Amino acid sequence: MNASGTVDRRAVLTLIGNTPIIAMRFAREGITLHAKCEFLNPSGSVKDRFARAVLLDAEQRGLLKPDSIILECSSGNTGIALSMVGAAMGYRVSILIDDSASNERLWLMRQFGAEVLPFKGKGQYEVGIELSRTMAAADSRYFLPRQFENPLNLEDHEKATGGEILQQMAGPIDAFVTGYGTGATLAGCGLAIKRRWPQAQIIAMEPKEQALLAGEAPCCHKIEGVGDGFIPALLRHAPLDGHVEISSKDAIAMTQRLQREFGLPVGISSGANVAVALQLAAKLGPQASVVTLLCDRAERYFSTPLFSLRDTMSADFVRQ
Numbered sequence: 001m002n003a004s005g006t007v008d009r010r011a012v013l014t015l016i017g018n019t020p021i022i023a024m025r026f027a028r029e030g031i032t033l034h035a036k037c038e039f040l041n042p043s044g045s046v047k048d049r050f051a052r053a054v055l056l057d058a059e060q061r062g063l064l065k066p067d068s069i070i071l072e073c074s075s076g077n078t079g080i081a082l083s084m085v086g087a088a089m090g091y092r093v094s095i096l097i098d099d100s101a102s103n104e105r106l107w108l109m110r111q112f113g114a115e116v117l118p119f120k121g122k123g124q125y126e127v128g129i130e131l132s133r134t135m136a137a138a139d140s141r142y143f144l145p146r147q148f149e150n151p152l153n154l155e156d157h158e159k160a161t162g163g164e165i166l167q168q169m170a171g172p173i174d175a176f177v178t179g180y181g182t183g184a185t186l187a188g189c190g191l192a193i194k195r196r197w198p199q200a201q202i203i204a205m206e207p208k209e210q211a212l213l214a215g216e217a218p219c220c221h222k223i224e225g226v227g228d229g230f231i232p233a234l235l236r237h238a239p240l241d242g243h244v245e246i247s248s249k250d251a252i253a254m255t256q257r258l259q260r261e262f263g264l265p266v267g268i269s270s271g272a273n274v275a276v277a278l279q280l281a282a283k284l285g286p287q288a289s290v291v292t293l294l295c296d297r298a299e300r301y302f303s304t305p306l307f308s309l310r311d312t313m314s315a316d317f318v319r320q
C-alpha cells in the first residue's frame, strides 16, 4: 500500500540499487577488500539496474504501448531482470537465450511470466542479437532494450552504481575491479570513480580461457555473465588501466571460499572478481582501498560446476 492507499504494483522497483558495500577481511592474506553487494538486488543480480533504467526511460518516452513485447537476447541475468521488471510494470517479455545457459535462469524467467525462446549457438551472442533485430523488423510490438549498445546502460552505472560507491567509500579508492559482459558496469563505475579519484586503477577481470583484452581468441569458460566472446562496444568507454586473468577453476574455488568462509551466497563471477581484487590488493599494499562487485547469487548455478567441484577446495579454507 502506498501513501494514497492504493497497492503499488511496481513496488519491487524501489528495491533495486542502493546495495551495501561490505568490508571483507581476508585474515590469511592480511587484506581487506570492499565488495558492493549487487546480488542483493531483488532478482539477484546487478542487471536489475539496467532493466529498471531502460524500461522506465522507454515508458517515459512513449516507446512502450500496452501491447508492447520487450525482447532481449540474454545469457540469463538480464533476461531475469527484464522479466521481473516487465512483470511489475505490466509488459510482456520475451527472452532469446542460447542453449548453454543454466536451467535455473530459464525457470526464473518463466516464473515471472516471460516467454523464453532458446536458440542454437552456444555462447554466440551475435546470433541472438541478430535474431532479435530480425524479429523486431517484422513486428512493431517488439521493444529492444539492446543492453550491449544502449548508452543508458553505461549512464545508469556511472550515475547510480558509481555514485553509490563514491558515497559509500569513506576515503580515496585505489583500485576498482570487475568483469565485463556488456562492459557497462566496468565503464560506468570506472568513469565515476576516475573522475573523483584520478589515481584509481580501473581493472578488467577476464576469464583466463578467453582473455580477449590480452589478445587471446574467444574460447569456453565457466564464469557466466562475463566474457561473451567479443569486446563489447560500451567497454571502449572504460578508463581502463589494465586487465587481469583468472581461470574458471580458480574463480570457482574462490566462490566456494566466499560461501564457506564468509557465508556469501554469490555466483562464479563474484569469486573471479574477488580473486583478482585480492591479487591487486597484495601488489598495492595493505593500506590500499580496493573495491569490487559481487554480481549475482549462487542459486543461479545449481546445475554448474560451482556445485560439483567441491574437491577443488582445500580443507584449510574452512576453519581459518
Ligand SMILES: Cc1ncc(COP(=O)(O)O)c(C=O)c1O
Binding pocket: 045, 046, 047, 077, 178, 179, 180, 181, 182, 183, 184, 185, 186, 224, 225, 226, 267, 269, 270, 295, 296
Ligand atoms: C554475473 C554478472 N552479470 C553482469 C556483470 C556485469 O555486466 P556488464 O558488463 O554487462 O555490465 C557481471 C560483471 O562482472 C557479472 O559477473
